[in-house]
Amino acid sequence: AQKVTQAQTEISVVEKEDVTLDCVYETRDTTYYLFWYKQPPSGELVFLIRRNSFDEQNEISGRYSWNFQKSTSSFNFTITASQVVDSAVYFCALSEYRSDMRFGAGTRLTVKP
């Protein structure tokens, strides 16, 4: 069975600090996808990134970066120079090939000015 663990329930940082959100997953499939979504106070889930299991290359998009390590079954998300607008709940999710998406419990990030 697929499982996603986000051990950090809440994180609070001061603006301009870097912050890393952890995600650890479990799956028996060799083909799977990992995702990160952002849920601001408005409630809508915003797609941030998708990674497939065959692509371990790290990715950077502006202030966002993702570190995918199959050896530790982790897919961590780092926000550099955090801003108040980054305050949201962030969900890591796993989808085995053509299967349902399972979400982690989410990490609530608060960025204080």
Add this chain to the structure above:
Amino acid sequence: GAVVSQHPSRVICKSGTSVKIECRSLDFQATTMFWYRQFPKKSLMLMATSNEGSKATYEQGVEKDKFLINHASLTLSTLTVTSAHPEDSSFYICSARLAGAGDTQYFGPGTRLTVL
């Protein structure tokens, strides 16, 4: 691209009435849509998978007679909460899976249902 709309965004109804929520993929066709429920400060809980032209697949513990799902076209799925009760009050979110995008789901803005 990959925009999903959901209507209504907020609904308040009396206990015993039925409420219909619509989920539309605006700029792509979705053979598969999903319905989730989210309680305050909790993660998303998958309720059912909606496949165009066939019956929905419900997760264990979700009453199919209470939460009726219809996926009549490639761009529209509806969730009807029948005989709503206060415990059905929640945030309902739909998503649509974009073919060829590695199982990526794009989410609607959600519907907040309050049953009095």
